Amino acid sequence: MINLIIVDDQEIVREGLKMILSLNEEINCIGEASNGKELIELLKKLSPDVILTDVRMPVMDGIATTKFVKENYPHIKIIILTTFNEDEYIFEGLKQGADGYILKDSGSKEIINSIKTALGGSILLNPKVTEKVVKALNGINSQKTNQNEEKDRLLKTLTPRELEVAKHLMSGKSNKAISEALFVTEGTIKNYVSKILEKLQVNSRTELVVFLQDMF
Template identity: 45%
Template sequence: MIKVLIADDQELIRQSLQIVLNSKQDIEVSDVAANGQEVIQCIRKNKPDIILMDIRMPKMDGVQCTKIIKENYPQIKIIILTTFDDDEYVFNALKYGASGYLLKGVSMDELSDAIRTVYSGRAMINPDIAAKVLRLFSQMAQTNYTIPVEEKDIRQLTKTEWRIIAQVEKGASNKEIADTLSLSEGTIRNYLSTILNKLNLRDRTQLAIWAVQTNAHKNMTEE
């Protein structure tokens, strides 16, 4: 059973999400919260697997809350619920380790699938904001925000791993990477896990930002 905490300052949205998600056999809403401070309090009592995090909330917004949670409870996965005009918020949520980014208004089936995807350790980005997220990656690459990776760890990467990193840099999904490299999705997932371990990175988001910053596609062609 996947335990989900819903964080949104609108009571109607909290109640609606709770009713729908509780109807799924493999999902249970463990708590609801109206702001970031309540989220922290809920976590201390009953740690969820996934948090559906509204960005714009009073007292403590979803970005600051994400930062605190990932620093203290890194195993908890966070899906940001966003809108098209939340660029700055999404930018910062990416920095702090959110695993998913969905537009408010997605269907309940899409939301349920996203929860399962993130719970399994993968990232989930709504196709409608994927281009925006890639643009944010590029912005990050040109700012002082950097992902530190040891040179000795980089030297451990194989040619195939560089090819996969280059695809992550482009924003390709596991299926797209598998099709490009003529490998199975399971093999790609295993490679990604190995790459993260080699580079001591937390998740695919950090890998994507690092790939943009280091021009992974250029490194691959120089191999």
């Protein structure tokens, strides 16, 4: 038997979910709450296997609820109920350890399947939610690609000698150590460093090292 608690600030939603879940003999709704704070009190006396929670609630929302449950009751699975236009919550919920995201208008089979999937140790995302996640990740990857392309463009403005000095700077060498390695004066190295900082549009050696990470 799967013991479950429903958390939603709308009583009509809780009643609807209980009715849907009552159709499955393996699921037993042992409690309900209208927000995360009420759930915390319930958890002092009840031990659910799964919590089905709304994402938007007064007092304590679904994200804060997920964070609390995962920190204090990591064995309990959390499935978040969301609407199609609440994607600003999706990543935050997943970051806090949500075990699934389903849309509020999902059918009984999908809701029951999400509960069983979460208990099996897998994460279930509604296909529409998955699409949003994929698009967002593609956007992040695209942004990183653009940043790397800009870094490459700036690096190409350096002369071979400046590149050589930059590599020495990456290894943490002082101007004096670089000048000895390249058989030039320390003043010459200072001039190279100034030109490198200017060309790469950074303000200090520290920023330069961060800029050059993964570039050589």
